[in-house]
Amino acid sequence: MNAPLGALADAIVLPQPYLLFLGDTTEPSFAKTAFGLADWAADRCVGEFGVDGCAVSTGLPRMTPAEAREAGARSLVIGVANQGGVIGERWITALVEAMEAGLDVVSGLHVRLDSIPALADAARRTGRRLIDVRSPPPGIPVGTGRKRSGKRLLTVGTDCALGKKYTALALHRAFVERGLDADFRATGQTGIMIAGGGIPMDAVVSDFEAGAAEILSPDAPADHWDVIEGQGSIFNPAYAAVSLGLLHGSQPDVFVVCHDPTRKVILGLEDFALPSVEEVVDLTIRLGGRTNPAIRCGGVSLNTSSFGAQEAEALMAAERERLNIPVADPIRGGTAFAELVDSCLA
Amino acid sequence: MNAPLGALADAIVLPQPYLLFLGDTTEPSFAKTAFGLADWAADRCVGEFGVDGCAVSTGLPRMTPAEAREAGARSLVIGVANQGGVIGERWITALVEAMEAGLDVVSGLHVRLDSIPALADAARRTGRRLIDVRSPPPGIPVGTGRKRSGKRLLTVGTDCALGKKYTALALHRAFVERGLDADFRATGQTGIMIAGGGIPMDAVVSDFEAGAAEILSPDAPADHWDVIEGQGSIFNPAYAAVSLGLLHGSQPDVFVVCHDPTRKVILGLEDFALPSVEEVVDLTIRLGGRTNPAIRCGGVSLNTSSFGAQEAEALMAAERERLNIPVADPIRGGTAFAELVDSCLA
Structure with a gap:
């Protein structure tokens, strides 16, 4: 686990461990993020979760969001690219299910999750967070050039x-x-x-x-x-x-x-x-x-x-x-x- | 007058000519922007406008927003820095008056004008724009390095x-x-x-x-x-x-x-x-x-x-x-x- 970045950058610390979301992906090359996480952060991934039609696997155990929460997961990470930039109905249902099970949702997609009304509503209703890792935290200061230790x-x-x-x-x-x-x-x-x-x-x-x-x-x-x-x-x-x-x-x-x-x-x-x-x-x-x-x-x-x-x-x-x-x-x-x-x- | 920048950058073309707003400034060094405009864009400034207490002048004719509009002005430019980052009541009244006279308001202040409810309301009511020159236009593309003519x-x-x-x-x-x-x-x-x-x-x-x-x-x-x-x-x-x-x-x-x-x-x-x-x-x-x-x-x-x-x-x-x-x-x-x-x- 990484050392904390201090008050400012705490805003971008992701809730772990993860449940990896594979969507309905059939092509492994669209699931690069999930494979990367399984390779480099396996100790912080409790399992994977796909919806009907999903034909790829990272080798981690398959589980539902509720089972993952039970196993300690704190967030669902979208580990696949969405083709054509559109998030389909099956994904939305799955992401809402994850929030209802008590997981935050972490995304690196181009589309902002909170721009999708069904997800924004579910986040409000369940008190879960939609975390977009493409957005920098607020309050970044101007550089100083000061030499740091380490x-x-x-x-x-x-x-x-x-x-x-x-x-x-x-x-x-x-x-x-x-x-x-x-x-x-x-x-x-x-x-x-x-x-x-x-x-x-x-x-x-x-x-x-x-x-x-x-x-x-x-x-x-x-x-x-x-x-x-x-x-x-x-x-x-x-x-x-x-x-x-x-x-x-x-x-x-x-x-x-x-x-x-x-x-x-x-x-x-x-x-x-x-x-x-x-x-x-x-x-x-x-x-x-x-x-x-x-x-x-x-x-x-x-x-x-x-x-x-x-x-x-x-x-x-x-x-x-x-x-x-x-x-x-x-x-x-x-x-x-x-x-x-x-x-x-x- | 500058050549147009094409569809994208048209979003940041400012409505000219200007009326220069001096606020209630008493210290010339706070009015650097107004002096710069009077020096370099005098042909596109119809006059200056200060409120009670204003003790600086660019040498341009003093006029009200209504007189400036009559003289052809299309926007009021805030030509002074606001001390302490706070926009006072007298400024707000003057900026609302400008919008009511038919002028857009152009600002380079750190505070976003549309974050001030009285100004946002007046802009909606009058159909005028609050233009923040610190905000880049939307839709800027990634660079290509392509050699351009000229x-x-x-x-x-x-x-x-x-x-x-x-x-x-x-x-x-x-x-x-x-x-x-x-x-x-x-x-x-x-x-x-x-x-x-x-x-x-x-x-x-x-x-x-x-x-x-x-x-x-x-x-x-x-x-x-x-x-x-x-x-x-x-x-x-x-x-x-x-x-x-x-x-x-x-x-x-x-x-x-x-x-x-x-x-x-x-x-x-x-x-x-x-x-x-x-x-x-x-x-x-x-x-x-x-x-x-x-x-x-x-x-x-x-x-x-x-x-x-x-x-x-x-x-x-x-x-x-x-x-x-x-x-x-x-x-x-x-x-x-x-x-x-x-x-x-x-």
Whole structure:
């Protein structure tokens, strides 16, 4: 369980444990959030709940909201994307049933749950909460740049959507396995559900972006690590503002560059070449040095999911040779990943 | 009058001409917005309006809201700060009178006018609008980085509050005086009132920061200039996210660095040294090059308001010598400023 973020950010601490809602989903790729929670927060999930037609499973026990409440669940988390942005009648019935059973409802969908009258009514009637993890908490302050106690690691990237969340989770797990005092600090919706709290950094007003990152990783004991989920890339022409505010406010001691070697252009913006890992290292040190002059690169997290084991090994070895820093794929783990962890903690 | 920003940003075009509201202000420094409007948008201000106790004047003719409406005014602009954040009874009576006379009310105050019941009621009753220039328009898209036609100049800074708005206004005026087709693009509340439209960049959600800057300076004829008001500084640990999103989305061909030689530390963050002009030039080219590889520095706008004429001249000459680029104080104008304009247009 994460350390509390203080009075302000308590507003976004999610009630746990969870019941995972799978809706009537038949396609596993729509249930990524549920699988992510089952992978990374299994100890805080009592079971799963689907309605008629549901054909996917996380492997957790199936139960009704009432059974889940009995088993200790405090909220139902919508673990699936709704196709076409519309929440159907069957979902609404299920969510109302959950509230009647005493569960809050946690959502990362684009549609705000309280904009659906049947859900807003049920929430009022039952006294349960509809919690939208895409909405930042109120009262985020302007950044100050003040140096905070404790240690911080931030995952950064050559682009969006290539492993920054996964890398932060894997590093956090490795730190804990080594007996260190560490928290995973979530900055996006799935990460927030996994952590049980956090701040959706892309939804914060620009003026408060660095301030939000500051309250996300508050003062901590000197040997405590916050492992912070990165967002976007300082080279992404659409999202660099998010990335720079997060970098400045996180004041990381160490960063890990996440990269997908098959990605040649920025996702969705094909006129923009992907920056090299070296460019990201260099610019991150330059910009991050503003709030932490001691910032350093811990290594590279290489997403080798498109490659076979041998190819992946060769690719990582070549990158290690070329860059002269640890290179690992957290999904493959092994000695390479242990070396990356060593380097981050050095 | 500025060129339209297209359907989206039409939402923030302010009804002009204005009647300037001075409230019951006795202290000129609280009426900076009114003075700014009288200086830079005198042709779009029909007069000024104060209530009992008002002891400041912009020099514009005093008139009642009804007289102003008769003279063509379409909105009353609150040109003064309200002390302590409270809007008193006398102000409310005056603003209601303005709406009854047929004027919309434009405000840059922190308090939202529609949160004051008497004003919200009067707006409903009279059919007039309460326009808050601190609120960005709805529907701002994510940035694309797509190269737009026309030319763009952005003022950047070593810090906040040292002349970026003034410099952009002065350069825009100089461009127009030279017969060029140019628009001033406003990014802060006073600038928006002067321009009659714009986007309050610091209030935009981070994910859309670059996208907001993109719609602020849309495609234009090849020889058209948008002169864009800068915000913050990429070296400011609180506000760099705003500055980088604005830089990426503006894709400027030319930037001018605004600097106050008496400022040694970041305003309000005294542990942070002010960056040098050279550092700002270098990092702006590096970051801005991502969306416009041809970006270049046009020169330096030096705020010499703390110095006598001779000292200011010597200071500018020394900086010119040291940096080998044009250095001018737009408030002092003269040959130095003409050279800065030449350099921007070169």
